Amino acid sequence: MKKITLIIGIIVATFSLQAQSQEAYMKAMGKALTEMGKAQKFEDYQQVAAQFERISARASNQWHPSYYAALAYINMSMRAEGISEKDKWTNKSQEFIDQAKGTAPNNAEIVALQGFQHMIVLSADPNSRGQMLSPKAMQALGQAVSMDPTNPRANSFMAQMEHGMAQYFGSSTANACARAQKALELFNAQSEETSLDPSWGKSTAEQLVQQCSN
Amino acid sequence: MLKHFTILLLFFTTFTYGQTTLSGVVKDGSGLTIPGANVYLKDSFDGDVSSPEGTFNFTTELNGQQTLIVSFVGFKPYEKAILLNADALRIEVILQEEINKVDGVTITAGAYTSSDVKKNTVLKPLDIVTTASAAGDIIGAINTLPGTATVGESGRLFVRGGEGYETKVFIDGLEVRNAFNATVPNVPTRGRFSPFLFKGTSFSTGGYSAEYGQALSSALVLNSNDFPTETQTDISIMSVGGDIAHTKAWDKTSFSAKVQATDLRPYQNIIQQNFDWEEAPNSVGTEFVVRHKVNKDGLFKLYVNSDQSKMSLRQTNLDSGLQDTIGIDNDYLYINANYRDILNKKWSLKGGVSITNDRSDFRLNQDVFDQRELSMHSKLTAQWDASEKVSLNMGTEWFNRAFDQSVRFGNTRTINRSFDDHLMSNFVEADYFASNKFVFRAGVRSEYTSLTQQHFLNPRLAMSYKLKNEGQFSLAYGQFVQAPQNEFSVVQPNLTPEKAEHFILNYQMIKNKRVFRVETYYKAYDDLVKFQTLNDFNPDNYNNLGFGEAKGLDIFWRDNATFKNTDYWVSYSYVDAERDYQNFNQVARPPFLSEHNFSVVVKHFVESLRTQFGATYNYASSRLYHNPNLDGFQNSQTPSFQDVSVNAAILLKQNIILYLSSSNVFGRDNIFGYEYATTPNDQGVFTEREIGQAAKRFVFFGLFITLTKDKQVNQLDNL
The missing domain is CATH 1.25.40.10 (Tetratricopeptide repeat domain)
Incomplete structure (x- = not known):
């Protein structure tokens, strides 16, 4: 009986430690973010x-x-x-x-x-x-x-690269701009829910779309 | 139950103490404070970053025995056991510098490295191929660096008072025999290998590592590309020929094949030449490259190059006044297979075999010199990072050279000669990094040649000291031996290897895209081959009694920062050299030597035109030559050599480049020397002829097209 209590005790303690460290992790991540x-x-x-x-x-x-x-x-x-x-x-x-x-x-x-x-x-x-x-x-x-294909950052960076190259070679920026537009839509569709997943980079896409409309 | 309680109690006691405040300062070994260091407790989220004054301050709810960790880029991580019990702690942290073998102090005496990877480089691969005077030849670009001399009628690399044959070319550490296209006397040659094959080059003007031998003056080490990223097809259409190459890349294996044809005949029919070509140089070649990733770090490379070339020209014989026909047919095959692998953090291995099969038929009217060399170089090296401060490079090599020569004088007489040499070599070299400021290298290379059954032991030493600013001093010393040239050994196999000894002092500073280098050296030659006259077939007329010396100063300045979109470099070399060798009858300045060599390379990119413009100016002061009509030896001087070359590379589209270049735009009539009749004419005068340029200028254009799936790649690094 004593043994069982001890085991239970340890399990409870471990879980609470884990919960505690998970909480500390989220807190630290939240602060850093x-x-x-x-x-x-x-x-x-x-x-x-x-x-x-x-x-x-x-x-x-x-x-x-x-x-x-x-x-x-x-x-x-x-x-x-x-x-x-x-x-x-x-x-x-x-x-x-x-x-x-x-x-x-x-x-x-x-x-x-x-x-x-x-x-x-x-x-x-x-x-x-x-x-x-x-x-x-x-x-x-x-x-x-x-x-x-729905990752907004991947699309946005790619649009940036494509746009830079198209501008440099004086070719059409249509493809790059379409991708930038798509990236922006994907940014807007990102869930508002707070999570640890990346959500940064929207302003770059906005700038590029702006540039495209000029 | 009691135990259970104890555990719970222990568990909760964690929270019964209060907070502990930790503060302090982070410094380096010399007492300077370090801002930006990460200071934290192991296995916790509690910590701080040191302030601009190097101080840190944070609180933690942890207590008892804990570990404090401090880390910062370029320093060894610091760990210290501390006891937390709510009393404020003040800690002074001293971080020890980490030895950085890549970006720290490096040995720069004699060495010009170019690479994509390392930062401390003087030239990058792209620089080599966009130099105006180079016309796409690696050697042409290297010839704008200090320590080299312009020898217009040769095209080879003459380094620091040394002859062209004293420079050896290595691909991935393995020897390349006959690295230059076969040619006839006084018609300049080019390197055989496309700069496009290599990700980096290391050009040493002396004092090089024990890993390299069989070169008296210089080692040019070319490192071939690693795994290609994309499947692509390259098409080149040039004024002197064309080529087509296809690369296919799979997950772990890649394969490339290239067919190229070079033909100067159409060009030389249009543009007037100083040579009277019977058949202008033309060649057909193929190239195969295989790359295979054996595991994460293990990479196998196979490279095969084959080439058949021809040329012949007519020339008035200075003795008879009749027309001579001089020509050469050359068959060339080079195979290089190598493997490298990183076994673990401490050990890495490299090994490989290279085979060169070179056959040339040199014709002078009815006489034919048929020469064939089959040579092999195999090598195994191991690099051992014994400790943070010591690394060891060791290896074993076997060179084999089989040379056959048959000389046919018309239909009357044939002489057949041959020799076979086995050369065994072992080397070991240790680098000791005393700190990030000081490195010391000591090595030794042993060589045994079967031809003369001689043993050589050559020490190599080098050290570098980095100053407070970005500057550093390097010293290098080395002894070198090189087997006599084939044409001499085949007549007299008992000729012993030639010897050289180098002493080098160098200062280099690389800062903000600017490079400054100055280097001074002394070089002594001994046991140089001597003979009576060229093409003498009497073995008794050959000996090793030649000797010589060279001393000089090299200066290099490169600036990529001052002018926008502009990169330029300036090289100046002074060399004073004398020798008694070959058919000299006294100590004299050799004919290939010009005391002052100067070159300026400028590249400017115009973004609106998507064009890179380049220009190169080369100057070489006058050379001595021997005029038998005058008294004394090496008694006359040529005018100086001057050349202005220009080029332009235009990106027409993402995947199409147009390249234009011209040498000697001002059409200066450069004279490299004079040749004379062997006997005086009726008036008692030796008839002379100037040795000059093939044409006033060489104009080149090419269209380079790359086809890939996404059309992102072009051949800019192919030029």
């Missing part, structure tokens, strides 16, 4: 990246923390000065993209982020990286779109 929403400067994103990095170390079975850590590092790279400084942060973001891919293989959201990351690495030195990285970015984004 709120801060990410407000982040503007390099330092803000550094703060946020550190938080997600801590969470990902603790909750290593979840892909969300590594996804957002990578996104925060990408944002740091966008705000850093100089190629080698920019690369330092995109390299760091790659670590977390790989980690996220390991936890959640075949996740369109992570593959789309990989495509976006290639775009940012490319933008650090477009003259010498364009040739090598633009096919890589297109490949990743194409993969993300085929995995989930």
Whole structure:
């Protein structure tokens, strides 16, 4: 009897610990996501990246923390000065993209982020990286779109790439604009429900649609 | 029940203590504060990021024994056990720098690397193929770097007072014999390999690693592309020929095939040539590339290149005054199979075999020199990252060279000669990273040649020290041996390898897309091959009594930042070299050497035209030549060499590029030297002829089309 009580006790304790840690996880994620929403400067994103990095170390079975850590590092790279400084942060973001891919293989959201990351690495030195990285970015984004045709971010980044290339070569932007429009609709259709899933990136699609209508 | 209670109690006591405040500062080894470091408690969400002043401050509800972790990019993670009991804690964290073998200090003495991957590069692959004077030849682009000399009638790489044959070409670490197209004397050649095959090049002007041998002056290491991303077809239509290539990529395997035809006949019928061609150079070639991913890191590569070429020209014989016909037929086959794999975090392996089969028939009127070389290089290397600070590269190699020569004088006499050499080599080299500022390399290479049954032990040393700014100093030293050229060994197989010794001091600074390099060196040659006259068939007239030295200064400046969309580089080399070798009868400056070489390469991209314009200026000061009508040896000087080349690459569509280029736009009549009759004429004068350019200028245009499913790719990196 004593034994049984003990076992039950332990089970209860474990569950409550788990519930407690799940609650702590959600709380930490919630706090970090709120801060990410407000982040503007390099330092803000550094703060946020550190938080997600801590969470990902603790909750290593979840892909969300590594996804957002990578996104925060990408944002740091966008705000850093100089190629080698920019690369330092995109390299760091790659670590977390790989980690996220390991936890959640075949996740369109992570593959789309990989495509976006290639775009940012490319933008650090477009003259010498364009040739090598633009096919890589297109490949990743194409993969993300085929995995989930309704992913707004994958469609939006792809529209961005297509639009840039069409403009550069003076060819028709119709396809790119149609995709941007579709991406925007997909953004609008995203559920309002708060969840940990990514919902960012709508403004870029809006800008592109705006550009297309001009 | 009691136990149960105890557990519950333990469980709840977690909350009975209050909060603990942790604060402190994060510093590096030299006491400078580190902002942005992630400071947190292990297995918790509690933590902070260090402020711009390096300080951190956070509270936690955890207590008891906990682990504090501090991490920051470029430093080793820091862990410390702490006891939390609601008393405020103040901690000073010192982070230790992490040794970065890729982006930290690197050995740069003598080395010009170009790669997509590493950042500390001087040239990128794309730079090589868009250089105006290069006309798509890797060697042409390398020739705009300091340490090289313009030798217009040759087209080979002459490095730091060394002859063309002293530079060796390697593909994926394996030797390429006859890396240049076969040609006749005074008609310049080109490298055989398309720049499009390689993702990176490493050009060493001396003091190179123990991994490379059998080169007295320079090693040009070409690293072939990895797995292709897409299935595509490439079509090139050029003023001098055309090619078609198809690449098919599956999940783990890819296959490419290419057929190319080069024919200068139509071009040379239109544009007037200084050479009297009987048959202008023409060739047909094929290429096959296979890539297979064996596992995550294991990659097998196979490359096969075959080529048949022909040319012949007429020339007045300076002795007889009659017309000579000089021609060459060449059959070439190169196979390179290699495999590399990362076994684990500490060990990686590379191995492979290359085979070159080269046969040339060189004809002078009725006389035929038929030469065939079959050579093989096999190599196995292992890289061991013994510790964070030490890595070891070691390997074993076997070179085999079988050379046959048959010389037919009309129908009267035939001489057949041959030799077979086995060369065994082992090397080991250690890199010691004392810190991110200081690296030391020591290596040794042993070689045994079966031809003369000699053993050589060559030390190689190098070190680099990085200064506070982005600058660094490098030193390198090395001893090198190289087997005598085939034409000499076949006459006198007892000739011993030639020797060289290099001392190099280098300073390099790479900052914000600008590169500055200055390098000074001293080079000593010994045991150089000497003989009486060229094509002497008496073995007794050959010996190893030659020697020489070279010293000089190389300066390189590249700037990709000052002018928008513009990239330019400037190279200057000064070299002072003298030697007694081959048919010299005293120590003298060799005929290929110009003391001052200078080049400027400019590339400018005009976005509105989608066109990259390029221009190259090459200058080489006068060269010495021997005029038998005057007293002394190497007694005369050529005028200086000057050339301005321009090019334009226009992106017509996403997948179509038009490329135009012209060498020597101002049509300067460059003279490389003079040749003389072997005997004086009736007036007692040796008749002379200038050695000059094939034509005033070489104009090239090409249309490059790439067909893929999504039409995203073009051949820009194919030019």
